[in-house]
Amino acid sequence: MDTESTYSGYSYYSGRSRGSHRHGERIRDHHKSRSKDGSRSEKSVTINAPPAEPLLGDSSVLGEEVQDDNWGETTTAVTGTSEHSLSQEDIVRITKDLEDSVGLDCRRYFSLTLAVVLGLLVFLTPLAFLALPHLLWPDKLLVCGTACEGLFISVAFKLLILLLAVWALFFRAPRASLPRVFVFRALLAVLVLLFVVSYWLFYGVRILDSQDENYQGIVQYAVSLVDALLFIHYLAIVLLELRQLQPAFSVCVTRSTDGETRHYNLGQLSIQRAALVIIENYYRDFSVHNPALLTASKSRAAKHLAGLKVYNVDGPENNAATGLAHSQSRAMIAAAARRRDTSHNELYYEEAEHERRVRKRKARLVVAVEEAFTHIKRMQEEEQKKAPGDVMDPREAAQAIFPSMARSLQKYLRTTRQQHCHSMESIQQHLAFCITNNMTPKAFLESYLTPGPTLQYGRERWLARQWTLVSEASVTSGLKEGAIFLLKCIDFSLVVTAKRIPYIQLSEEFIDPKSHKFVLRLQSETSV
Amino acid sequence: MSFIPGQPVTAVVQRIEIRKLRQGEHLILGFSIGGGIDQDPGQNPFSEDKSDKGIYVTRVTPEGPAEVAGLMMGDKVMQVNGWDMTMVTHDQARKRLTKKNEDVVRLLVTRKSLEQAVKHSMM
Numbered sequence: 322m323d324t325e326s327t328y329s330g331y332s333y334y335s336g337r338s339r340g341s342h343r344h345g346e347r348i349r350d351h352h353k354s355r356s357k358d359g360s361r362s363e364k365s366v367t368i369n370a371p372p373a374e375p376l377l378g379d380s381s382v383l384g385e386e387v388q389d390d391n392w393g394e395t396t397t398a399v400t401g402t403s404e405h406s407l408s409q410e411d412i413v414r415i416t417k418d419l420e421d422s423v424g425l426d427c428r429r430y431f432s433l434t435l436a437v438v439l440g441l442l443v444f445l446t447p448l449a450f451l452a453l454p455h456l457l458w459p460d461k462l463l464v465c466g467t468a469c470e471g472l473f474i475s476v477a478f479k480l481l482i483l484l485l486a487v488w489a490l491f492f493r494a495p496r497a498s499l500p501r502v503f504v505f506r507a508l509l510a511v512l513v514l515l516f517v518v519s520y521w522l523f524y525g526v527r528i529l530d531s532q533d534e535n536y537q538g539i540v541q542y543a544v545s546l547v548d549a550l551l552f553i554h555y556l557a558i559v560l561l562e563l564r565q566l567q568p569a570f571s572v573c574v575t576r577s578t579d580g581e582t583r584h585y586n587l588g589q590l591s592i593q594r595a596a597l598v599i600i601e602n603y604y605r606d607f608s609v610h611n612p613a614l615l616t617a618s619k620s621r622a623a624k625h626l627a628g629l630k631v632y633n634v635d636g637p638e639n640n641a642a643t644g645l646a647h648s649q650s651r652a653m654i655a656a657a658a659r660r661r662d663t664s665h666n667e668l669y670y671e672e673a674e675h676e677r678r679v680r681k682r683k684a685r686l687v688v689a690v691e692e693a694f695t696h697i698k699r700m701q702e703e704e705q706k707k708a709p710g711d712v713m714d715p716r717e718a719a720q721a722i723f724p725s726m727a728r729s730l731q732k733y734l735r736t737t738r739q740q741h742c743h744s745m746e747s748i749q750q751h752l753a754f755c756i757t758n759n760m761t762p763k764a765f766l767e768s769y770l771t772p773g774p775t776l777q778y779g780r781e782r783w784l785a786r787q788w789t790l791v792s793e794a795s796v797t798s799g800l801k802e803g804a805i806f807l808l809k810c811i812d813f814s815l816v817v818t819a820k821r822i823p824y825i826q827l828s829e830e831f832i833d834p835k836s837h838k839f840v841l842r843l844q845s846e847t848s849v
Numbered sequence: 850m851s852f853i854p855g856q857p858v859t860a861v862v863q864r865i866e867i868r869k870l871r872q873g874e875h876l877i878l879g880f881s882i883g884g885g886i887d888q889d890p891g892q893n894p895f896s897e898d899k900s901d902k903g904i905y906v907t908r909v910t911p912e913g914p915a916e917v918a919g920l921m922m923g924d925k926v927m928q929v930n931g932w933d934m935t936m937v938t939h940d941q942a943r944k945r946l947t948k949k950n951e952d953v954v955r956l957l958v959t960r961k962s963l964e965q966a967v968k969h970s971m972m
Contacts, residue, residue: 842889845939846907848881849946 429498439510440487443550446517447476450524450543458532469537472544479547486554490561496601499593500790501797505560513553520546565590570800570819574599578615578813581607586822593796596808599817600788603808608772609782610813613738617671621664675736682733683770689729690762693722697756719753734769742778743769787811858935860959861967862927867918867954878946878954879913880906880920885939895923897961903927904934904942906958924958931955 451473454462528539565588572595575582583606587595697718713721730748734740755765768777775782790796791814792806800819808815869876884893886902895905906924909916926934929945937945946954 842892843887844883844889844892846881846883847939847943848908848910849878849943 429495435510436491439513442517443513444480444484446520447480447543447547450546451476451540453529454533454536454539457529458534461532461534462536463534465536465540469540472537472540476540476544476547479544479551483547483551483554486551490554490557497597499597499796501593501795503594504591504797509553509557509560512556513550516549516553517546564588565594569822570595570802571822572599572800572817572819574603575816576607576610576813577816578610578612583607587800587819589799591797591799592792592794592804592806593790595800595819596788596790596796596806596817599815600808603815604776604783605774607774609742609775609778610810611738611742611772612812613741621668625662625664679733679736682729682736686726686729686733687762687766689726690766693726694762694765696722696725699759715753715757716749718756719749723749723752730769739769739772742772742782744779747779784810858927860927861963862957862959863919863963865915865918865920865956865958867914867920867956869952869954870914876947876949876952877913878915879910880915881908882926882939882942882946883907885942886936887938887940896925901925902936904937904939920956920958921960924960926956926958928957929954 524542527533528542533539567588568586569589570587572585572587573582574585583602585599585602587598590598700712727745727748731740734743751768752765754760787810789809790806791809794801794804794806802819802821804819806817808817867878869878882904884890884896884902884904888902890896890902891899893899893901893905895907896903904926906915906920906922906926909920909922926942928934929942930951932945934942934945
């Protein structure tokens with residue numbers, strides 16, 4: 322049943338680890354402990370081999386693997402490290418949600434009320450301009466002629482257009498909450514406020530106080546206000562939407578944990594808006610962050626310096642503390658470099674065997690899934706009337722064929738360290754989805770064979786509320802050539818570098834179509 | 850071996866007399882020529898100046914009359930029986946060499962080593 326025991330291991334793996342494995346103990350990462358045993362026997366000549374301590378402070382991720390190696394042999398624990406780290410993430414997430422919800426709601430409601438007040442002010446002002454003369458000095462007013470009444474229609478429609486335009490531009494569900502205020506919006510709000518206030522001032526002084534009878538002039542004044550508001554709306558469109566459409570910068574986004582890199586072209590944006598665009602693209606383009614894939618290199622790094630310990634044999638000298646530390650670290654680095662370690666050998670064989678194992682499990686998985694899919698067939702129309710019994714809906718069908726492929730699927734996910742990304746429920750849901758839409762087994766398997774973008778997985782992987790923008794320049798300042806900032810999530814960060822797109826000078830060369838003429842050039846050799 | 854347009858060509862030449870050999874009904878000389886003013890001078894492997902459109906010896910059959918007379922591969926043929934070979938087409942060159950009523954052809958050929966030999970002997 323346990324197929325790994327039939328692998329012919331490489332000769333340097335010590336027999337002890339293989340024997341213990343054969344006894345059926347389930348070591349979570351027997352792979353790692355095997356290699357550790359092998360390398361430990363080679364290091365038996367070192368003076369002191371202390372238990373490897375985690376070099377990185379993130380003990381939650383490393384805690385289980387890098388402890389005393391004997392632990393791995395004698396326990397039957399099956400839990401994965403990733404579950405531990407997830408639980409810590411849960412705690413972090415919950416606390417952050419609590420604090421975020423209070424702070425952000427306040428800010429959001431504040432800006433929302435401001436916007437609503439400004440909007441009401443803007444819309445009611447022309448109407449007030451038109452209505453107030455009728456209310457305050459109705460008898461003195463000149464009768465409104467035809468031209469004047471025509472202007473009423475114009476005011477009405479322009480106000481309607483303004484209403485629709487403002488709704489289209491500003492009344493959208495907010496897609497993010499940024500750390501600082503959005504500068505352009507604030508400027509526009511101030512501009513609108515100043516504008517309306519100045520109109521009111523003029524109205525108050527010249528019209529209300531002097532009780533002007535020329536109603537047509539007042540209506541024209543209101544029309545000019547609405548016109549100017551429409552122009553301000555045009556300015557808002559240009560500043561908020563159009564200006565950043567033309568690409569000006571090419572940003573390079575690298576994930577710090579595994580180095581996955583993408584490039585994007587952005588326009589002239591402030592750093593916080595650029596960060597928002599980059600994060601939205603991250604959710605689409607980057608494969609999901611899988612902490613389980615990084616443990617191998619961390620354990621290798623831990624092993625590398627673990628076998629050495631520095632003793633100061635010159636006695637207690639009066640060294641400065643830094644000098645001592647320097648000499649110690651230099652001694653360690655020199656010793657590590659001189660040591661003939663075979664970790665590259667281990668890595669090579671480890672990777673080759675891992676590759677083989679993955680391919681073998683993949684073959685089994687593909688066969689199992691294909692076989693499972695043959696048991697299911699879509700019921701035809703005629704059969705529907707004949708046999709009402711034993712008819713299943715997609716969910717039941719998925720549940721019926723799932724057990725036959727569950728084992729091989731789970732083994733494959735374990736080998737590729739993806740088992741925590743997919744829960745049984747999600748696998749069954751995906752299976753029902755594929756059955757409903759007539760997908761082939763290959764289409765069903767595709768989402769498990771290659772890691773997809775983050776949005777494909779469950780909500781707990783999204784971590785959409787955990788992003789932090791780390792930048793030396795102010796986040797409301799614009800992107801510049803050579804700007805670098807970081808987008809930190811919980812266990813990884815995205816390093817972003819911006820470069821200006823070069824100024825391209827394109828020149829033209831005209832070729833007359835009649836100038837395409839050819840000659841035959843020979844070089845013949847004649848014997849005489 | 851390069852020429853300056855408008856100036857007379859000067860070269861150190863060797864006189865080679867080849868007696869034609871009768872093979873069946875043909876008279877053969879035992880070498881092959883390449884080049885000519887209607888050919889592509891850039892493909893000539895033997896010329897120093899790649900715009901030289903003269904006639905060059907591209908192959909000499911071993912034990913043939915040309916080799917016996919001392920002709921070598923890479924030689925540039927300047928004159929054949931008094932006729933100039935520096936500004937002729939490939940076909941004209943072939944005809945001058947393969948005249949049926951001539952038994953002997955007297956060539957003036959030049960090569961790089963001739964100039965060097967003259968320089969050496971003068972020093």
